[in-house]
Amino acid sequence: MDRFVFLTFDGLSRGAVYAAFALALVLIWRATRIVNFAQGAMAVATAYAGYSVSAATGSYWLGFGVAVLAGIVLGTVTERVVMRFVDHSSPLNEVVVALGLVLVIQGVLGMIYGNEFRPAAAPFSRDAFTVGGVALLSRFDLFVFAAVGAVVAALALLFTRTDTGLRMRASAFAPDVSRLLGVNVGGMLTLGWALAAAVGSLAGMLVLPTELGLHPNAMDIVFVSSFTAAVVGGLDSAVGSVVGGLVVGLLLSYVSGYLGATVAPIAVLVLLVVVLLGRPGGLFGRSAARAV
Amino acid sequence: MTTGGGKSGESGESGMTVLRYLMWTVFAAALIVVLTYALPPFRTYQLATVGAYLCVTAGLTVLTGLNGQLSLGHGALMATGAYTVALVQDGLAGRGQWTLLVSVLAAIGTTTVVGGVVGLAAARLRGPYLAGLTLAVAVVVPAVASTWDETFNSDQGLSVVLDPPPGTVPFERWQAWLAWAGALVTMVALTVLVRGRFGREMRAVRDDETAARLAGVSVGRTQVLAFVVSAACAGLGGALFAVLAQSVSPGAFPLSLSLFLLMAIVIGGLGSLAGALWGAVLLVALPAVAHSVTEGIDAQRLEGNLPLALFGLTLIVVMLAAPGGIASLRPFRRPFARLRRKT
Numbered sequence: 169m170d171r172f173v174f175l176t177f178d179g180l181s182r183g184a185v186y187a188a189f190a191l192a193l194v195l196i197w198r199a200t201r202i203v204n205f206a207q208g209a210m211a212v213a214t215a216y217a218g219y220s221v222s223a224a225t226g227s228y229w230l231g232f233g234v235a236v237l238a239g240i241v242l243g244t245v246t247e248r249v250v251m252r253f254v255d256h257s258s259p260l261n262e263v264v265v266a267l268g269l270v271l272v273i274q275g276v277l278g279m280i281y282g283n284e285f286r287p288a289a290a291p292f293s294r295d296a297f298t299v300g301g302v303a304l305l306s307r308f309d310l311f312v313f314a315a316v317g318a319v320v321a322a323l324a325l326l327f328t329r330t331d332t333g334l335r336m337r338a339s340a341f342a343p344d345v346s347r348l349l350g351v352n353v354g355g356m357l358t359l360g361w362a363l364a365a366a367v368g369s370l371a372g373m374l375v376l377p378t379e380l381g382l383h384p385n386a387m388d389i390v391f392v393s394s395f396t397a398a399v400v401g402g403l404d405s406a407v408g409s410v411v412g413g414l415v416v417g418l419l420l421s422y423v424s425g426y427l428g429a430t431v432a433p434i435a436v437l438v439l440l441v442v443v444l445l446g447r448p449g450g451l452f453g454r455s456a457a458r459a460v
Numbered sequence: 461m462t463t464g465g466g467k468s469g470e471s472g473e474s475g476m477t478v479l480r481y482l483m484w485t486v487f488a489a490a491l492i493v494v495l496t497y498a499l500p501p502f503r504t505y506q507l508a509t510v511g512a513y514l515c516v517t518a519g520l521t522v523l524t525g526l527n528g529q530l531s532l533g534h535g536a537l538m539a540t541g542a543y544t545v546a547l548v549q550d551g552l553a554g555r556g557q558w559t560l561l562v563s564v565l566a567a568i569g570t571t572t573v574v575g576g577v578v579g580l581a582a583a584r585l586r587g588p589y590l591a592g593l594t595l596a597v598a599v600v601v602p603a604v605a606s607t608w609d610e611t612f613n614s615d616q617g618l619s620v621v622l623d624p625p626p627g628t629v630p631f632e633r634w635q636a637w638l639a640w641a642g643a644l645v646t647m648v649a650l651t652v653l654v655r656g657r658f659g660r661e662m663r664a665v666r667d668d669e670t671a672a673r674l675a676g677v678s679v680g681r682t683q684v685l686a687f688v689v690s691a692a693c694a695g696l697g698g699a700l701f702a703v704l705a706q707s708v709s710p711g712a713f714p715l716s717l718s719l720f721l722l723m724a725i726v727i728g729g730l731g732s733l734a735g736a737l738w739g740a741v742l743l744v745a746l747p748a749v750a751h752s753v754t755e756g757i758d759a760q761r762l763e764g765n766l767p768l769a770l771f772g773l774t775l776i777v778v779m780l781a782a783p784g785g786i787a788s789l790r791p792f793r794r795p796f797a798r799l800r801r802k803t
Contacts, residue, residue, distance in 0.1 A: 197588075202588075203588035203591070203592065205588075205591065205595070250776060250780070253780050254779065254780065255779075258528075259586065259587030259588060260524070260528070260530050260587070261779060262588075263530060263587070263588055263591045264530075264722065264726055264775065264779055265775070265776055265779045265780070267532070267719050267722060267723075267772075267775070268723070268771075268772045268773070268774075268775030268776040268779065269772065269776065270719065270772065271716065271719055271723070271768050271769065271771050271772025271775065272768075272769050272772035272773055272776070273772075274716070274765075274768055274772075275765045275766065275767075275768030275769025275770070275771075275772060276765075276769050277765075278764070278765030278768065279762055279765045279766065279769065283764070283765070385714075385715070388599055388715055389599055391595075392592075392595060392596045392599050395592045395595070395596075396592075396596070399589070399592065403588075428607070430603050430606035430607045431603070431607050432603070433596075433599055433600045433602075433603035434600055434603050434604065434607065436596060436600075437596045437597065437600050440592070440593060440596050441581055441593065444581065444584070444585060444589060444593060445581060445584060448584070448585070448589070
């Protein structure tokens with residue numbers, strides 16, 4: 169029972185990160201109908217930048233800020249320089265270009281930093297508090313919950329309470345009409361990419377210290393888990409991506425805890441297959457004539 | 461090696477066609493044999509690698525280019541074939557050359573089954589969903605190898621027991637012959653398949669599923685079959701890789717391998733079997749060129765990473781500079797795509 173409680177909290181903590189990462193995927197999907205397959209690599213790139221700054225200055229938080237800022241820059245550049253010019257008539261095109269970005273980013277990171285694992289320091293202790301002999305949460309887990317909660321709340325406020333959020337939703341929903349009404353649709357798309365990349369970078373900074381460490385390929389498996397989370401929730405649903413993230417986090421935690429860590433990726437694959445075949449719109453998706 | 465694109469209306473002269481394929485095959489085989497005698501051992505080994513890659517790229521270009529299904533999981537299918545060869549060779553060790561044929565056939569069989577399972581799921585999925593699912597398949601390889609480590613020996617992998625080549629043939633030459641025998645069989649089989657009824661059905665499904673269904677084509681069946689055929693080719697390619705490297709390990713089939721394969725067929729020209737050949741050549745040549753460039757300067761980190769970056773950059777530039785590439789495959793999908801955007 170103790171173990172179950174511990175695994176549950178651990179899973180929720182992991183799930184919060186997957187939720188944030190899935191949220192970033194959903195942001196871009198809703199705005200542009202593109203699944204950003206390069207998001208994992210982009211997050212790793214910004215994490216490298218952040219940890220380089222931390223190592224140079226000795227301040228973790230400066231590096232953390234640099235990573236998120238680098239996410240904004242990288243997202244903007246990706247949209248302005250590459251994604252904007254992709255022909256959207258076939259959904260294959262965007263996927264292939266994003267995968268090209270993955271190769272470029274991983275190659276460049278490998279050239280600059282080398283392909284060995286580097287330790288990624290956590291800003292808080294990862295030793296869990298114990299309540300009545302049961303290990304529950306570490307300070308770092310609390311930090312993860314706080315950071316992801318803040319991001320989700322900020323995004324919700326942005327999209328539901330501000331003019332900019334309304335413009336972004338309008339650009340995604342009806343680009344032509346929005347343009348007629350004077351909305352800078354291109355700018356809104358860029359803003360969407362910048363925001364999503366920043367959220368992705370934040371998620372990267374939260375997940376890399378846990379077990380992965382810094383490596384050009386470190387986020388591959390996180391990307392797959394988060395994609396699964398987004399699909400579980402329905403790619404169109406922001407709420408769904410958060411719930412999906414928590415579901416995937418719990419599943420991974422239980423599977424790793426009871427069956428062994430190597431089984432976790434297999435469990436993700438099985439979950440993805442089951443959801444795609446059973447309920448392709450996701451738990452929160454609206455049904456469509458041809459959703460998938 | 462003929463292109464697979466478009467020209468499917470020449471069915472009246474099937475006798476001539478068979479003769480032409482036969483002549484091409486004999487010509488290609490003769491060329492390979494001459495090359496294996498002319499080239500030094502290392503170049504012969506590279507030639508063999510091109511042959512092994514060709515099996516995979518040819519199968520993948522048929523799936524993605526002609527049937528419109530994107531697979532990022534072909535690296536995992538290659539791993540399936542390679543591990544099958546390793547296991548069967550180990551089981552039949554030392555009984556003669558014929559065991560290699562058995563294990564390669566077993567590899568194709570296993571991969572066909574795995575491809576059928578993935579294909580059944582894939583036939584119901586489109587675009588990014590299919591890409592995500594096959595990506596998950598590609599990522600799962602090391603996990604499978606570690607979970608059942610009594611069989612697959614986790615990260616260390618297995619060694620492939622091979623009998624020495626017959627007579628006094630050097631090992632690299634023997635490997636090149638084996639690899640290209642597989643590659644030529646694949647190319648001929650795919651060319652025949654693509655030029656025939658099945659090829660037309662695949663293209664019909666790719667261009668417009670509704671129209672294909674109205675014309676009596678079973679969309680799901682065609683998609684699953686295309687995936688199975690492509691998987692069988694990947695399995696053969698993987699088996700040949702096991703024979704070439706004489707070992708298999710998860711590290712030999714990383715996610716980047718699947719991305720490289722995709723890049724090779726995009727640059728070679730999607731849906732074209734001749735393009736698959738150029739892609740396979742590129743997959744061997746580009747790392748070799750990058751290696752010789754970085755050899756002079758002391759830059760260990762460039763090794764392996766420079767080709768990665770170059771591959772990615774080429775992929776992006778090709779997609780941006782020639783947007784007609786993939787897009788021209790689905791001219792009739794446009795209105796539907798636009799409708800979907802609005803829902």
